[in-house]
Amino acid sequence: MKRARLIYNPTSGREEMKRRLADILQRLDAGGIETSVHATTGEGDATAAAADAVERGGYDLVIAAGGDGTLYEVINGMAEKQNRLPLGVFPMGTTNDFARALGIPRQWEDYCDLVIKQEAKPLDIGKANDKYFINIAGGGSLTELTYEVPSKLKTMIGQLAYYWKGIEKMVSLAPQELTIRAAGQEVLHDEFMLFLIANTNSVGGFDKLAPGAMIDDGLFDVLAVRNCNLAEMIRLVTLALRGEHLSDKKIIHFKTDYMEVTSPGHVQLNLDGELGGTLPATFRNLPRHLKVFR
Numbered sequence: 526m527k528r529a530r531l532i533y534n535p536t537s538g539r540e541e542m543k544r545r546l547a548d549i550l551q552r553l554d555a556g557g558i559e560t561s562v563h564a565t566t567g568e569g570d571a572t573a574a575a576a577d578a579v580e581r582g583g584y585d586l587v588i589a590a591g592g593d594g595t596l597y598e599v600i601n602g603m604a605e606k607q608n609r610l611p612l613g614v615f616p617m618g619t620t621n622d623f624a625r626a627l628g629i630p631r632q633w634e635d636y637c638d639l640v641i642k643q644e645a646k647p648l649d650i651g652k653a654n655d656k657y658f659i660n661i662a663g664g665g666s667l668t669e670l671t672y673e674v675p676s677k678l679k680t681m682i683g684q685l686a687y688y689w690k691g692i693e694k695m696v697s698l699a700p701q702e703l704t705i706r707a708a709g710q711e712v713l714h715d716e717f718m719l720f721l722i723a724n725t726n727s728v729g730g731f732d733k734l735a736p737g738a739m740i741d742d743g744l745f746d747v748l749a750v751r752n753c754n755l756a757e758m759i760r761l762v763t764l765a766l767r768g769e770h771l772s773d774k775k776i777i778h779f780k781t782d783y784m785e786v787t788s789p790g791h792v793q794l795n796l797d798g799e800l801g802g803t804l805p806a807t808f809r810n811l812p813r814h815l816k817v818f819r
């Protein structure tokens with residue numbers, strides 16, 4: 526028998542985990558995985574629970590069930606540790622960018638079977654100052670919308686809530702002065718609408734935003750949007766939906782494993798959809814740092 530610690534957010538997405546929990550535990554058990562459960566109680570709790578599971582010992586794997594926010598917290602609890610247990614991820618959130626990027630099955634039965642097979646593959650983790658991210662880091666006013674969507678609204682109307690807020694937000698977009706120093710690149714100093722550091726190709730529900738981003742190549746895909754007006758921004762979003770934005774003159778795109786961003790202004794950082802402090806920041810790719818069942 527293997528032993529798993531399942532950390533789940535009972536409020537994620539449409540609260541699906543509450544309905545599925547007993548079935549998931551039963552299927553894992555039948556497949557030889559005895560699972561103990563921690564339901565998170567609020568912000569930061571999944572980080573503490575994941576750190577505790579690793580430190581306490583006695584577990585062979587950790588499973589996170591929830592949205593990208595829960596996964597972000599679990600990874601932050603484990604990434605610093607020596608003994609990084611392999612991780613399972615049940616996508617139960619609103620956007621589930623990460624699960625989509627990894628091709629994790631939507632059906633809980635299929636994913637249970639994958640965890641039971643115990644095939645975990647290594648993937649890169651991003652480190653932004655002292656925090657970790659798995660999917661994306663970014664800054665600029667458009668990236669702030671992920672934490673402006675209230676959770677009630679997310680539960681009710683899912684992904685539509687983001688688009689609705691996104692349109693509202695675009696009207697008030699302001700550029701920010703940034704200096705970007707990346708390994709292997711010339712220094713950039715300009716006004717930017719936003720910058721994104723993608724570890725996977727699936728970001729904010731867009732699956733063509735960084736089409737070449739690979740999760741285990743030791744590199745980030747960096748995208749920065751130069752100062753532009755609302756009409757140009759809408760044009761870029763339309764292009765991005767089709768994956769045709771990378772060659773646009775307003776867009777800077779390159780790959781790197783290390784980058785520093787500074788600004789004279791106040792620029793908040795967004796890490797996997799969560800607030801991640803403010804600039805200045807250094808971003809490091811930790812190659813194949815964590816193993817995930819997929």
Ligand SMILES: Nc1ncnc2c1ncn2[C@@H]1O[C@H](COP(=O)(O)OP(=O)(O)OP(=O)(O)O)[C@@H](O)[C@H]1O
Pocket residue numbers: 534535536537538539565566567568569570590591592593594595596598617618619620621622676679798799
């Ligand atoms: N019991 C709880 N009550 C309220 N909030 C919680 C609870 N447990 C965890 N949280 C917080 O909920 C936040 C959002 O969770 P999560 O990302 O899993 O779901 P989501 O927002 O529905 O999904 P997505 O991120 O895909 O939109 C987490 O960052 C966490 O801090």
